Amino acid sequence: MNAIEVRNLHVRYERVEALQGVDFDLPRGTALGIVGPNGSGKSTLLKAVAGLIRPTEGSVRVDGRPPRELPPGTIGYVPQIEDVDWNFPVSVRDVVAMGRFPRAAPFRPLSAHDRSAIAGAIEALDLGALADRHISALSGGQQQRTFVARAIAQEPQLLLLDEPTTGVDAATEDSLLHLVRGLVRDGLPVLMTTHDLDRAAEWFDRLIVVDRKILADGAPNAVLESGAYAGIREHTHTHGHRR
């Protein structure tokens, strides 16, 4: 069974149709990249797969079920912009520990396995020295690593990353790439949006170009050489994006 099955997905925001008949599958152990210009529906597609947006038409299945009917903790999601209160009284370790909350039993302290998953995620994202620091005292890259660590600590069955490399330094990008490729090798399916085409072949096993519809789907180098992405960039620069 595929980890994700999207069929004829339409999502409409009032008068704007953000996605128009998107179809794709994602097998386990595959990293699928989504590229497209701003406003092309990349983040909307991730939110629909996460169950945060209901399809206007069509269907999304994760492990054969609608996303909202999955057991808690199945989907790990790192949004593009974390709309959180940076003065909220939590440290890096507290935020990473939240990854264990969906599966934690009421009235019981976190288990040894929970604590081990939290420690492992903090180590994997190289956050050990920052673990007790308040979240407001982090740089942008450190904040991004903290939210990725929370998703990893969750031990999800599917990882959704919305432009995780935007605004991070080269070292952070390298460590994220190394981490994601390791998770994919271990069988985790990863769906990720990006603007970084130069390293697409390193990040992904497969790439899709989205501009409300899927314009190309295949191996990263083949998709980039097909000119599908260059074509919409050209169109966007010349005519602006349709809204």
Next chain:
Amino acid sequence: MSDLLAPFQYDFMQRAFVAALVVGVLCSALGTYVVLRKLSFIGDGLAHASFAGIVIAYLRGANFYGGAAVATIVTALAIGFVHRRGRVSLDTSIGVLFTAAFALGIFLMSRSTRATVDLSNYLFGNILGVSSSDVAVVVGVGLGIAVVVGALWRPLLYTSFDPVVAEAAGIRAWFIDYALLVILALTIIVSVQLVGIVLVAALLVTPAAAAGQLTERFVPMMLLSCAFGIVSAIGGLYASYELHASSGATIVLLATLIFFAALAINARRRRRLVL
């Protein structure tokens, strides 16, 4: 020492002590979520919403607590529904619905031919007038809410901090939001008799706001808030007895003093960090 404890030789002071302790802990513990979710308006709103239920209960000769409970819980659920389904901010939803419930109470009262109900106890509270059965209700509701918060504290924390990611991870944020609104409604109902409609919002917000000045961690914030709530409730009750003043007003004034002390301590600490 015996002079200090003298007020507590009276039964009414013992009952007031227990009620103040429970309400002080309840309001200040839940207040942590209220402050972190930026819902300071909710205490004022739901307390005013209880007015419609009190008037209906009075006109039908029913129990005031029951009437207030029904009106407050219905308003709390309606606030959540309008916010989630109507694409209306929570703040706006509270503003629209609490004024509607309050107006309904005034409308019904204005059309009644019965004598106007004496609402001074509900507006300003009368902790010294609580009966044994009132104390039993306060303690029962307090224990029930402690069990619910004990079961839900992790999803409450996650959805307070990052509701979108919590929802994607499988936490039913809508259920947690409604659960919080209902336990807030129940807390406000039992608090109204102590400090009154006008001042209940202060007990929900001020101890937690003071705690937020002194710590950057959630659990210490909740514990400090509870400590400030207890000191305000018990200290205020004692001071009101000694000063022959309104108990509700004295409790809230003491909580406010603690808040400004915490504000000053935090400002001094920040100045030291800058230097």
